[in-house]
Amino acid sequence: MNESFETSQEVKTVVARKRTACRSVDPIQFQYSRILASMLIVFGILCVAKFTISADYRYLASNIKNAIHRGFWEMLVVELYDIVDGLTTAAFGIAILRSPQYFLRLMVLMTFIVSANGVISWYAHVGWVPEVVASAESISEFLWRQWDSAGYLTACIAILMSQRRIHDGGRIVFPVCSDCGGALRDLNEPRCPECGQVYTLDEFHAL
Amino acid sequence: MAKIESTNIANRKFRIVQTEMSRVLGPMFIALGIMSIAWYAPTAHWALNDSIFRDAMHRWDVGVVVRDLRAFLEGAVFIGGGIALLRYPQRTGIIGVVALLLAVIVIAAWHTQYGWQLDVAKSRQSLSMLIGGLKAPAGFLAIFVIICHMKRMRMRAGDVPVCINCGYRMRGLGEPRCPECGRFYTLHQFYLL
Numbered sequence: 001m002n003e004s005f006e007t008s009q010e011v012k013t014v015v016a017r018k019r020t021a022c023r024s025v026d027p028i029q030f031q032y033s034r035i036l037a038s039m040l041i042v043f044g045i046l047c048v049a050k051f052t053i054s055a056d057y058r059y060l061a062s063n064i065k066n067a068i069h070r071g072f073w074e075m076l077v078v079e080l081y082d083i084v085d086g087l088t089t090a091a092f093g094i095a096i097l098r099s100p101q102y103f104l105r106l107m108v109l110m111t112f113i114v115s116a117n118g119v120i121s122w123y124a125h126v127g128w129v130p131e132v133v134a135s136a137e138s139i140s141e142f143l144w145r146q147w148d149s150a151g152y153l154t155a156c157i158a159i160l161m162s163q164r165r166i167h168d169g170g171r172i173v174f175p176v177c178s179d180c181g182g183a184l185r186d187l188n189e190p191r192c193p194e195c196g197q198v199y200t201l202d203e204f205h206a207l
Numbered sequence: 208m209a210k211i212e213s214t215n216i217a218n219r220k221f222r223i224v225q226t227e228m229s230r231v232l233g234p235m236f237i238a239l240g241i242m243s244i245a246w247y248a249p250t251a252h253w254a255l256n257d258s259i260f261r262d263a264m265h266r267w268d269v270g271v272v273v274r275d276l277r278a279f280l281e282g283a284v285f286i287g288g289g290i291a292l293l294r295y296p297q298r299t300g301i302i303g304v305v306a307l308l309l310a311v312i313v314i315a316a317w318h319t320q321y322g323w324q325l326d327v328a329k330s331r332q333s334l335s336m337l338i339g340g341l342k343a344p345a346g347f348l349a350i351f352v353i354i355c356h357m358k359r360m361r362m363r364a365g366d367v368p369v370c371i372n373c374g375y376r377m378r379g380l381g382e383p384r385c386p387e388c389g390r391f392y393t394l395h396q397f398y399l400l
Contacts, residue, residue, distance in 0.1 A: 028399060030371055032228045035353050039346040046342040054335035136249035143246035147239065154238035158231040165227070175398050187394045201380050205368050205398055 029163060033103040036155070037096040040110075043148070044090025051082035072124075081121045085148070088113050104159055111152040118145035175207035221361045222297055223399070228354065229296035233289045236305065239343070240285030247278030270319035277316045281343075284308045299354045306347040313340035368400035 060079055067075035077084065092110035096103055122145045126138045175184045182194035190204040191197070199207070262268075273280060288305035295301065317340060321333040360369070367376045375387035383397040384390065392400070 028224050028227055031224045031357065032231065035228060035350050035357075036231070038349045038353050042346045042349045043342055046338055046345055050335050050338045050342070053338060054331050056331075140246055140249045143242055147242045147246065150242045151235045151239045155231055155235040158234045162227045162230055185395065190394060201368075201383060201397065202378060204394065205400070206366055207398070 029103060029159075030100045032162075033096055033100040036107075037093045040089050040093030040096065044086045044088070044093060047082050047086025047089060049086075051080075051086060054082075075124055077117060077120045078124045081117060081145075084117050085114060088117070089148075104156065104163065107152065107156045107159060111149050111156055114152060115146060115149035118142075118149055121145060175204060178207060221358060224357075225299055225354065226296040228350075229292045229299070229301075232302065232350070233292035233296070236285045236289030236292060240282040240287075240289060243278045243282030243285060247276075247282065270315055273312055274316040274319040277312060280312050281309060284312070299351065299358070302347055302354070303351040306344045306351060309347070310341060310344035313337070313344065316340070368397060371400065 063079050064076060067073065067079070088110060092106050096106050099106070122138075122142050125141060176182065177184055177192040177194060177197055179197045180192060180195040182192055184190075184192060184204075184207070187193070190199040190201060192199075284305055288301055291298070291301045314337075317333070317337045320336065321330075360374070367378050369376055370385040370388060370390055372390040373385060373388040375385050377385055377397075377400070380386070383392040383394060385392075
């Protein structure tokens with residue numbers, strides 16, 4: 001008796017958590033999070049494929065052993081740059097598909113990891129010699145390694161602005177009561193708070 | 208008449224998704240374009256001073272020009288596409304055009320560099336260049352295909368709200384909850400479906 005009560009409580013908690021998660025996702029954001037996640041997965045798969053094809057595994061293995069033995073951790077990032085980039089992107093793409101309510105947070109975290117991967121590999125590639133760092137080749141290398149993270153960062157800012165637009169309701173259309181013209185926003189039931197007109201869900205959707 | 212009206216409602220709601228998507232992708236394209244051109248700028252000086260490049264320009268050898276100016280051309284396509292998306296946010300076709308142009312640039316540059324010989328084309332470096340270059344076009348093509356698919360599904364469903372989780376047509380319900388997958392919606396979310 002007690003056990004079944006606890007089980008039903010657990011089920012209720014899980015349902016409540018799912019309900020909260022679903023409520024926090026806007027359908028518009030949900031739809032374009034899916035679109036962007038698919039792009040991230042394609043990016044990731046191609047990065048991993050590029051690494052798999054181009055890597056010379058014997059040379060790579062000896063380099064990795066050397067880096068671990070001597071403690072040159074940044075050398076590891078240089079060697080594994082493409083695969084780290086690809087796996088991070090694909091993993092975050094899948095995470096966004098599975099948990100769209102954390103869309104923006106996941107995008108920001110992914111941008112940070114991809115950018116850090118680029119900076120560390122650039123540092124290991126160029127080193128901190130001032131003359132080398134200031135050279136055109138070094139700047140070009142840095143920009144090349146930050147190319148995708150710059151795109152993701154801009155996307156994060158645009159997503160943040162889009163979320164504000166959606167939640168503030170500035171540009172997004174809210175349904176309007178067909179009788180009195182009142183805005184039907186933040187309602188718990190399909191009933192106009194101004195004139196009391198009640199709608200079925202189908203009528204409400206077609207407003 | 209009723210059919211046209213219901214399609215218009217579905218259209219209006221899908222346009223919001225399209226507009227928001229374009230407003231995310233537009234700045235992203237512009238940033239990628241600026242980065243590509245900034246990355247290319249130091250190497251452009253060498254390419255323009257190179258006699259092979261000058262000779263190719265003189266002979267209208269498009270392959271060599273595309274190969275040497277690849278990053279610049281990609282940047283220009285990105286910036287142009289980004290501005291066009293911000294200007295016309297409901298023209299999703301722009302994403303497809305950008306992806307296609309980028310793919311053409313990458314394949315032209317790759318072909319000039321390695322040719323069609325299978326032994327060379329199969330080599331690691333060649334395939335690596337091709338796959339690395341096709342990363343961006345493939346990603347944006349995926350976006351274009353998914354938007355087109357979503358639009359077609361939306362149009363097929365007409366004005367009936369469709370569950371974004373499982374695709375169930377939620378007509379004649381008493382509460383905003385999908386009977387198929389159990390997903391809950393607020394009234395505002397339900398209205399936007």
